[in-house]
Amino acid sequence: MGKNRLEAFSDGVLAIIITIMVLELKVPHGTDLSAIAPLLPVFGSYVLSFLYVGIYWNNHHHLLHSVQRVSGSILWANLHLLFWLSLLPFTTGWMGENHLASVPTALYGFVLCMAGIAYYILVRAIIALHGRDALLAQAIGRDAKGKLSVLIYLVAALLAFVSPWIANGLYLAVAVLWLVPDRRIERKMDSLAPREP
């Protein structure tokens, strides 16, 4: 079975998630700058979530690029990832509208953590179908960055009860860590590709 519809459906869902988050930016009634000042935390959490959905789309793009076929378990691992990402508009809105209160900030991290785990499961499902020795498995390697991210989300979610600012700083730090697309796959593929003599 081909991967085209998997990509198309994922693109559609991610495009909608990234766009409907902006609906949480409710149009205010006043007409001066003070009217939109209360929206700044909502805007900030919108930017953070936009980055995350962008990162997931980017990595998804790279990951699927090296996939040749998909199975039922890959389809469901992908839907599982989309499920957790679909909760981002809710957690983004709740965190933003409450000016980064502790519980909403912790829930935001929990959803990021679950999305990270779902991505990991998707990678495993792809490797399981394509074989451990395949290019992909070699390219992904031990996936230290993925595991580290999940760990940081968890720590940040707990730290949200101490200081939501530290938690959000960590969410932002992980986003910056991922802003660079997954060059490991590209590089490995290049190094393994047969070379012209």
Place this chain on the structure above:
Amino acid sequence: MGKNRLEAFSDGVLAIIITIMVLELKVPHGTDLSAIAPLLPVFGSYVLSFLYVGIYWNNHHHLLHSVQRVSGSILWANLHLLFWLSLLPFTTGWMGENHLASVPTALYGFVLCMAGIAYYILVRAIIALHGRDALLAQAIGRDAKGKLSVLIYLVAALLAFVSPWIANGLYLAVAVLWLVPDRRIERKMDSLAPREP
């Protein structure tokens, strides 16, 4: 006529349905866990509907995979299916916000039932175009699982007036039954494919 745009349009509609359902999870005003406790039934019905849209996308994917061309009646049978699925965000929200009350739970089952019938009509329209002896017709067989599901939705919708919990249990049970993608088509096609001597 090709099937590409039919797939693209269906993917788009299904991606939007699965994503706008999350808009029923209204951001609460409080900032502690008790503020989102009332959202749990809404969340539960969201998970159930997410599963169902995922299942329909998955089976639609498998079904269209074996299709070579589409006709006007297939286009409309497909739109008919999308119509009933497009009502899922409404019935999901009504059932969830009323903590699984009887009438909303019954209506939820009625819409699932109509979607099941619409899927059946789509399958028949495809078989009608491709011929009863085609691979697809053999692969689908008597479609016992599809007919059984529609029957269970009906029974569950009626049982909702006795106990909405039994009804929702049945909705979940059918979802689990379908979580496995339609391997019948894949298996039949494999078994019918010409083999290397």
Place this chain on the structure above:
Amino acid sequence: MGKNRLEAFSDGVLAIIITIMVLELKVPHGTDLSAIAPLLPVFGSYVLSFLYVGIYWNNHHHLLHSVQRVSGSILWANLHLLFWLSLLPFTTGWMGENHLASVPTALYGFVLCMAGIAYYILVRAIIALHGRDALLAQAIGRDAKGKLSVLIYLVAALLAFVSPWIANGLYLAVAVLWLVPDRRIERKMDSLAPREP
């Protein structure tokens, strides 16, 4: 320039229009059937608009099928069509929530009328690029059905001030007229295709 992105973008917009219309079906607070009774006119106008968007997608599908390349004027004629269709969720909601009052019903017809004119302009832009003698021009012929529809929308919009029921009856009648996909193109192309001796 290829037509792929024109189709993809149009599919996306039409998929969103057809799906967000359901958001006008606001989840009611009550839990019995009387709670959703006031929604029946909204539901009825949703069904009507679903039919219309389905018809436009269907005809758009057939129309673009016979197109080999697109120009700037086709891109804008297409966007112009999408603009009028994008107003359908608003006019559908206004007409439905006011139980088919005169002015909303007339506005609904006006938007249908403008969409019909926009479709006509799109057809002309495509014929202009492909040449009057091309298959498409012959297949479309004088487009009596398109012109008649626009006329009926106009008459119905005026009759809405006499009786909104007559107007809605006419809208429904035109929809039924179009439910059959545009077989003219298919038939003409078949009749013009070179035949095996």
Place this chain on the structure above:
Amino acid sequence: MGKNRLEAFSDGVLAIIITIMVLELKVPHGTDLSAIAPLLPVFGSYVLSFLYVGIYWNNHHHLLHSVQRVSGSILWANLHLLFWLSLLPFTTGWMGENHLASVPTALYGFVLCMAGIAYYILVRAIIALHGRDALLAQAIGRDAKGKLSVLIYLVAALLAFVSPWIANGLYLAVAVLWLVPDRRIERKMDSLAPREP
């Protein structure tokens, strides 16, 4: 890496942006024309933003047409552009609902300005990957129209504090300037293409 998913994702996001803006046209409670009269400024700003998203889609279409491959920096430059465009529904709604007040009108221009800069960055990222001597670089030339637009948005945003009508007139003027798709690329490519003797 191919450009297909970049196009598909961008089409999806732009399709959603252009469509959810219509949700700001809230269905009014009255049933006569005076009930929708207050919506006229919202409708006007909707038309303006529809034009702008259409223009961006159109130019994006032309720009990507001449691209052979994409890199990580192009992916992110594209997401950056989509980010600013995703704020259009918010600024459109704020400007429209406040009958073109000064601050909302200025913010509208600021977002247009940032989107213009983001488009410029995307063009540079594409040229950087494809080489300065490539067809694209020659075709785009010095991009006087792009730079001029950004300048006009800035001036208009400042003039919004003098008269929002002047500002909106300038926004409309730039839109008209761009309504013609970017023929420079098409023309240059034609003139550089090898000719039959």
